[in-house]
Amino acid sequence: MTSIPDTRSSPAPHSPPSFPPGPRQRFPGEIILRLRKDILGYLTHLIREHGDAVSFRGTGARFFVFNDPDAIRDVLVTRDDCFIKGPALQRAKETLGEGLLTSEGDFHRRQRRLAQPAFHPSRVATYAAAMAGIAQRSAEGWHDGQRMELHDEMMKVTLRIVCKTLFDAEVESDLDAIGKAMDIAVGMFTRTMTPWGPLLNKLPLPSNFRFKRARRRLFETIDRFIREHRESGDRGDLLSVLIRARDTEGDNGQMSQSLLRDESYTIFSAGHETTANALTFALYLLGRNPEAEAALHAELDRVLAGRAPTVEDVENLAYTRMVLAEAMRLYPPAWALGREAKQDVEVGGWHVPAGSVVLISQWVTHRDPRWYPQPEKFDPLRWTPEERAKRPRWSYYPFGGGSRQCIGESFAWIEAILVLATLAQKWRFELLDSAALTVFPTITLRPKNGLPVVLRERK
Numbered sequence: 001m002t003s004i005p006d007t008r009s010s011p012a013p014h015s016p017p018s019f020p021p022g023p024r025q026r027f028p029g030e031i032i033l034r035l036r037k038d039i040l041g042y043l044t045h046l047i048r049e050h051g052d053a054v055s056f057r058g059t060g061a062r063f064f065v066f067n068d069p070d071a072i073r074d075v076l077v078t079r080d081d082c083f084i085k086g087p088a089l090q091r092a093k094e095t096l097g098e099g100l101l102t103s104e105g106d107f108h109r110r111q112r113r114l115a116q117p118a119f120h121p122s123r124v125a126t127y128a129a130a131m132a133g134i135a136q137r138s139a140e141g142w143h144d145g146q147r148m149e150l151h152d153e154m155m156k157v158t159l160r161i162v163c164k165t166l167f168d169a170e171v172e173s174d175l176d177a178i179g180k181a182m183d184i185a186v187g188m189f190t191r192t193m194t195p196w197g198p199l200l201n202k203l204p205l206p207s208n209f210r211f212k213r214a215r216r217r218l219f220e221t222i223d224r225f226i227r228e229h230r231e232s233g234d235r236g237d238l239l240s241v242l243i244r245a246r247d248t249e250g251d252n253g254q255m256s257q258s259l260l261r262d263e264s265y266t267i268f269s270a271g272h273e274t275t276a277n278a279l280t281f282a283l284y285l286l287g288r289n290p291e292a293e294a295a296l297h298a299e300l301d302r303v304l305a306g307r308a309p310t311v312e313d314v315e316n317l318a319y320t321r322m323v324l325a326e327a328m329r330l331y332p333p334a335w336a337l338g339r340e341a342k343q344d345v346e347v348g349g350w351h352v353p354a355g356s357v358v359l360i361s362q363w364v365t366h367r368d369p370r371w372y373p374q375p376e377k378f379d380p381l382r383w384t385p386e387e388r389a390k391r392p393r394w395s396y397y398p399f400g401g402g403s404r405q406c407i408g409e410s411f412a413w414i415e416a417i418l419v420l421a422t423l424a425q426k427w428r429f430e431l432l433d434s435a436a437l438t439v440f441p442t443i444t445l446r447p448k449n450g451l452p453v454v455l456r457e458r459k
């Protein structure tokens with residue numbers, strides 16, 4: 001096991017606060033360059049080299065990277081009122097507007113109260129049939145020996161699911177237009193990761209015109225959905241709940257048209273690619289681990305015996321859930337979370353001055369050998385209740401935590417379990433020799449060049 005040095009020290013009273021250790025720059029901007037070159041590798045290196053708390057001076061701000069579970073809890077839960085979202089999500093307002101992901105303070109709390117009923121487990125359970133049905137129909141045209149690009153296929157499945165459950169939309173032309181517009185919008189989102197993103201957004205570049213066109217089309221489609229939903233009753237989808245939600249704890253008001261649009265767009269963006277990535281990585285890991293694949297098949301055959309899964313099956317598909325938990329440990333779709341301290345705050349015993357940027361990384365924590373011996377090994381049995389109980393709560397946080405915890409977490413679990421169960425029951429996804437996985441950490445963690453596989457029908 002690697003031991004991580006504890007370099008924390010309490011400053012003497014009245015002495016200037018000391019910062020955690022960190023790398024020395026040989027020239028200005030060196031650390032930022034190294035982060036840009038290989039952000040996952042460099043974040044891991046910083047923690048292994050300097051300990052669970054690292055600090056350095058970056059462009060325009062002091063940066064902290066924390067990896068200790070207690071410090072992670074401070075950032076997400078105990079001291080979350082001292083933080084706002086980090087620079088990348090602040091810049092993302094330009095593309096996402098005032099949705100849940102980017103809004104702050106009282107405004108965020110109000111939006112969250114209004115959106116919460118749409119994600120209540122009892123409501124999410126009603127989407128289960130659509131989720132399993134869409135997975136089944138997506139696989140209808142598949143045949144034994146077919147080559148496919150797995151990430152693209154998973155994106156199509158989760159796109160159909162989010163369109164159906166959010167907007168009650170299944171018209172192919174709508175799906176196509178939404179899918180294309182989303183691709184362009186997500187591409188622009190990656191710009192938010194660079195400080196010069198906002199400047200690039202203002203230049204007369206073809207990419208900006210493409211983005212504006214795509215977003216206009218997407219907004220027109222969402223506006224049409226909202227109009228149609230206002231005229232009809234509850235159509236059983238998320239948008240129906242958002243339109244009717246009243247803030248009973250606040251001003252008793254409802255969401256305006258533009259808020260409804262921003263919120264729908266945010267939920268759509270946050271809920272589509274993340275789940276597709278989790279499914280892609282899970283199928284990739286199963287392809288490389290025949291024992292785990294056999295254990296999954298045994299569970300599916302025993303619980304489902306060839307029929308389509310329903311929401312009632314979810315709690316009996318314990319191994320399926322463990323496969324997904326382990327896949328999100330090794331390849332967390334949200335691989336890091338950034339925050340900016342809006343006031344001086346103590347995190348894990350360290351003084352963090354107002355204006356500092358704080359990073360915590362699921363990629364780094366989830367591969368820490370103190371919590372996950374042989375961290376590179378794919379072992380779903382790490383997720384039995386007994387094994388989980390041995391680890392600190394904040395050694396695993398694929399859905400974040402605290403007031404900004406993923407609102408779609410139970411949606412994502414049910415969706416991923418039902419889709420994986422439906423597909424893996426009938427199909428094996430054989431990795432091609434060329435399918436070496438390179439990950440691409442953009443706004444989510446995804447396979448860099450897709451993932452080519454050959455389908456094998458299970459007999």
Ligand code: HEM
Nearest residue numbers: 100101270271274275278333334399400404406407408412
């Ligand atoms: C495997 C799938 C998913 C993962 C790993 C994931 C991960 C996350 C994480 C880590 C956050 C917190 C971000 C932060 O603290 O800065 C978040 C927020 C959010 N997620 Fe998810 N998510 C997933 C699926 C979904 C789904 C299916 C939906 C909706 C249908 C969704 C909607 C949202 C929204 C709206 C927020 C913002 C919540 C707020 O700040 O109040 N996510 N997600």
